Amino acid sequence: MADIYLMRHGAYEGHRPGYHAPLDATLTAKGRDQVRHSLPLPDGITGIVTSPVLRARQTAVEIARHTGLPITTTGLLAEWRAPSIVLGHTPDTYPPAYRVWRERRLAEPSLRCGDGESLTDLHTRASRCADFLHDTAEEYGCLLAVSHTVFLGVLTHLQRGPAAFTLAAGDPWPFAERRLVPHLPGPPGG
Known part of the structure; x- marks a missing residue:
């Protein structure tokens, strides 16, 4: 091999830490x-x-x-295809729906946040x-x-x-x- x-x-x-960069x-x-x-x-x-x-x-x-x-x-x-609601955002400006997804993602790995x-x-x-x-x-x-x-x-x-x-x-x-x-x-x- x-x-x-x-x-x-x-x-x-x-670029900044935690930033979800646009494509x-x-x-x-x-x-x-x-x-x-x-x-x-x-x-x-x-x-x-x-x-x-x-x-x-x-x-x-x-x-x-x-x-x-x-x-x-x-x-x-x-x-990783981040949901469009966080593109261009840093952790201090993440929307509530994304914050909820982050809390649940490991317990429910098939869960998506919007189009992510x-x-x-x-x-x-x-x-x-x-x-x-x-x-x-x-x-x-x-x-x-x-x-x-x-x-x-x-x-x-x-x-x-x-x-x-x-x-x-x-x-x-x-x-x-x-x-x-x-x-x-x-x-x-x-």
Whole structure:
């Protein structure tokens, strides 16, 4: 099995702790510098797989510009889909419905807040993503997957089930940090 490297996108416009960034938030000059400083990539990487969210795509394009590696985009690597009522908000301005959902999310992981993704939905997508990355690496060789802090955390803690969300949220992934995960864990019982 070929290695899989996971990487968080670079810093983006408007970032602040607890902030639910809009999908069109772009990389900053600092974010582009962070990406360039993550180079060179380890030997053997044959391609980049990225989230379709703008800041991740821009990170992948910046890496490809310096390495010549091909890019594939997949929605499986997209960040957790926060409900639209919290996009652009920080914890001190979260609406009451979102606060209630946050209190109940672990006890009822299939519960959604508005148009957001439930913890069960997120875990299912992360499991599908792990399979996709394994299959792609098996066919094409070592990969770099560019995504987002919460999704990467869920992906690396799949065995914890939907509760992986809280582990991911409590284990920040620094901007443009790359981690080797030679074998992504499977889901519980998998």
